[in-house]
Amino acid sequence: MKNRTNPLALMAFVLILQHIAGQVDAAERVKTGSSGTLRSESPETIDVRYQSYNSKELPDFQKHVIPLLGKLGCNGRSCHGSFQGRGGFQLSLFGYDFKADHLALLDESSGRVDLDDVDESLLLAKPLDADFHEGGQRFKDGSWKHHVLKSWISNGAIGTGSVPHTLKRLEIQPSQIELSNPSKVVSLRVLAHWKDGSTEDVTILSRFQSNDEAIATVSDVGEVSIGESGDTHVVVSYDNAVVAVPVIRPYPGRSKIQVDQSSHPIDRLVMQKLRKLNIQPSARCTDAEFVRRVSLDIAGILPAPDVVESFLKDKSPSKRERLIDSLLESDGYAAWWATRFSDWTGNSDEQLSNALPVRSGATRLWHEWLRNRIAANVPYDQIVEGIVTAESRNANESYLEYCEAMSAACQPGKESQFAKREGLPLFWARRNFQTPEDRAIGFSYTFLGVRIECAQCHKHPFDKWSKDDFENFAKLFSPIRVNQNLVSNEAKKDREQLITQITGDKKLKGADLRRALYDAAKRGDTLPFGELLVTTSQISDRQKRAMALAKKQGRTFTAPAVPTGKILGQLEPIELDHDPRKDLMDWLRSPDNPYFAKAIINRVWANYFGIGLVDPTDDMNLANPPSNEPLIEFLAEKFIEQGFDLKWLHRTIVTSDTYQRSVVTNATNVQDLTNFSHHIPRRLPAEVIYDAVVLATGSDIQAARLRDELDSMAIADGKPKRRNQQDFALEIFGQSTRESNCDCDRSNSPSLLQAVYLRNDEEMHNRLLDSKGWVAQACKEAGIEAPKNIKDASFRTAYNRANSLRKQILANVGRYKQATKTQQNKRRSQLESELRRSKIKLESLGFQMPSVLALLETDDDWDSLERALPKMADIGDLESLIDQAYLRVLCRYPESDEKKISLEYIQDSENPGEGVMSLLWALVNTKEFIVSH
């Protein structure tokens, strides 16, 4: 801004002179109002207006003073924005708490503002470093910044009225930047359009930040320079507005982008962006890659070998679409997505302790309730409605009927009865969802994908939310109460009666009562369940009577105000004289809601691409715009149009070429991580890996049973985290802890412990050595001996039996050897046939026996058992076994050299069974196995 051309400065100077001379007419002044701008369209910026201190203009606290302090860094967290303040002076973090900031500035003890001796004001002396300032000198004596603050103080240091000015729009020019030349700089211009009609160039008062400094940097005054190829945003903040300006640097090269014309809307919108970036997307993935990827992504289950084989053989052009349809109809889809929804809705055993009068199982009910709806493809908004507006009782259900139904549903295995119930009040019963503040945070996280928590203490640094917005939003949640001992008034008697039926005349409380209830639950008694209640502050009957009386007598009677709350971003307050959850739900599903549809679309998208259109997936804010705005807008619009049809959303995503891209990159897209130009490998989710390991190492029968029944599978929430225990493998692979309102409760990052587990954990060894596992099955089929687990009971039994047989034989042989020649001759042939039978018996147990001759004629004392000599398998058998191993683990046939390596390895092994086991071990430990590709 220092380079501003002279004519403008001259004009400004003239205007200032006019102003001083009182030449600005009255109408002009009115138009300016208190906003402090000289003219509604004044072209000169504040630095020019205050170049010299003869300005009589009154700087506005909200429009100029606070933004300037923000710009100077005064209200940052490490300075006076710290919650303890600094140097006896505290400002609201990132501003926008004008009342508090004004109070702090004018607080006499802080000495920041001295109206009598303006220059003594620490607000001037500190940043000038005239008085020692830990933060050092922030501006120079006689600078425009100095003048602005000084002028504000000398004009009486006036604050903001009870209602802040409304900033209608923050306009950035240009609204997007495309730059190829690193030596070129683009200057942003920031225009604040106020509701009062005035507009001011506030570039110099705005804060700028680049979301990726490798791609674009931005100076303090909004000059953007470009770095590496790619795209990012420069974020501009002023007042409560945060605007992200897209910045793009295309990848080099003038090669024309070659793509098959796709009519798919996702592909069209992705290509639009890729063309701008000069990125050539990767080709479509192979069928083998596709069948594995889409099965793991949609249903969370490794596809069965026969499914892979028949898909690979299928020549039909529509086979991918058909596979997608069958997966969306599969039980795995509903089970796995109910698990993901459980993550987002916070289905946690730990948070639900004491939510029900039964010992555990609340998480199973929750999962089943979701699974049931996802399987039936209930529209997303209706699923959410069942959660948001949940009542404990179904419509027209009495308290006793409710308790009977719940008692039955809480019996293990009867979860499906709960799933039929209308609502999921458990969502409201979580321990970490009880205060209005926790609910505001949790609700925003789950249904909006918004992290509102910053605004609990200060202005949200990346969004428009102020502390006020947060507080008003939180108030909406205060009427909802839920706990195990709470029931509506009319049900209290029934509840007492149920308790008496269980405890007899003993008055039990607390833990004793809980134990009695747990026991009753086991007996199948009807238990007293708690209810979700909404305590609204209606005008009481007495007040109504008083009002009527007052009216009659001609007096005015003001009823006490009904508390109100506000939905985020809505101006109209909601009176809390009724259950506000219906208003919340109406707002959620309204087509104008900027978050609701996008939050779920983004999470589903991230499941398929490893990264959301907005990343992180639960952090939608103005400073974190989607990487492809038209795409998320399109999906949101259509999703709502389709009646929040989840399967439509899944199908639309996975039928696109964009989803089906290969992992193989080219020179133009190898760097791209955010624009979906190729498949980016990601580590599979914890539950998917867990199940995949079990399926890959289990026998065909075991695997088929698991795939059929699902219930014990981790993806079906069969192994959720419990209060004090979590499955070791699921824990180290990052199963969601579902505790902190963050999608990062789930971790997909690799670790040393994970690698140690897959290679060497006892669980892994046991799976490989399982006599009912695949290694044993394959060895049997190939006619070779399976490796034995030393700890295996059946092996021990065989060993013991063989050993006692050995001792028996030795005893017989001993007796024979000590006998006289005659006796020996007499017994010889019978003994020989006995020994031959024993040999067959021993071999069937898997052990060797010395030859009959050696036993009878030599000194062989046969002091220990040796395992039967391994039988070498037929090469053809081994080759088909290797095919099977590849199919079941990696969902593809081995390449010819992979087959050769594997075959040689097995043949070189001392025991071919051990070789087969090592092959399965190696395949499960490949990167190919635990990543998507």
Add this chain to the structure above:
Amino acid sequence: MQEHKTCDGMKRRDLLKVGALSLGGLTLPQYLALAGNGKIASGRADRAIFIELPGGPSHLDTFDLKPNAPSEYRGAFNPIKTNVPGIEISEHLPRLSKVADKFCILRGVSHTLAAHRLGREYVNTGTKPIPALEYPSYGAVVSKERPVEPEIPSVVAVPRASQGPGFLGIRYAALETNSTPSPNTFFSVRGISLPEGIGVHEVNRRQQLLKKLDRRFADLQDSDQLLEGLDQFSSQAHSVITSSRARQAFDISQEPESFAQQFGDESFGQSCLLALRLVESGVRLVSVQLGGWDTHQDNFSKLKNNNLPKLDVGLSGLLSGLDQRGLLESTAVFVTGEFGRTPKINQRSAEGGRDHYPRCMFMLMAGGGVRGGQVIGESDATASGPKHEAITPDDVAASFYHNLGINPSTEFNSSTGRPITLVRDGSIIQQLFS
């Protein structure tokens, strides 16, 4: 991919840079100036052993005796002289009395949390527990700040960690042994040791096979962080599993009898021996536990017959052993329970007991830059509270980190991007390092 941002508008990556430099009350230049002047002596430990005494040991009967207090406070034990003139400890710690020059006693340490779990979380993190956020264990922090070579785990808990990695994330979790070693017996850990029936030869052969078969993404490896990371962890896992270093580090049966005997036969002493072997092999931090201190009843017979002999043998063995191996100067040792016990003896059993008492407790520090043979802080006449200014668990934690060369004011980000100072309220106890 975009990183989580903090409420300050700093990205995580920036924060790590800044975090390593910014200090609570001090600016970096101020800190450096102080450190340069020798006002804060630098820590010199490379590794640490954290000994936890869960249950809360009585300070009055161990390291803070009050022989002149009234009998309802004094207790049954007499003080004995140590090898440092002027320092006296309980008569049931005879071996420790001979190595008092090797450790420093902190008396009049004080806090307010009288429940086991909360107290433990406090002394295990140096920050008063808050519901919203779980602070990381010392081990997790050390593991993050001072990574080690691949074939050795960076943090080991014997047998289990009572504090998790908190907001730092599971990848910094301790490797838990899940059991304690016995004298002269081979010892191993989940996943680290090869199971019975599989030899190193076989594992190396498998590894060769894996290398040949795991090549699907060979050409992508360099451009993809995930694949690169998976490869690294995979080969690190192979090193840990097969390296004689990791396995031998855990195998205390390899210690010569002449050295091992000073650790006694109890599992605590053997755990101390294991801890010594592990830090010697390159593990950054080992935590060891000795429980049974919750002496509400029969305080004196329990201490005399059980806890004190175990602590005496194990800890003196550890300090002497570290010294004999030349490791004491590079190993920070920190011993603490979650609180002290009531100075006034209760009447719950014939001989009496002592209850939870956080207002006054002891802690021990040794090794690294810590000057042994001194007492820091003092309790009042009945050991009911600090006589002068209290030492807080925060101060001790700050000092422990400092001893390990970790700035206690380092800033980390929680999973939700909230910036958090490692030790919020503590300041380094400079006398420790004087």
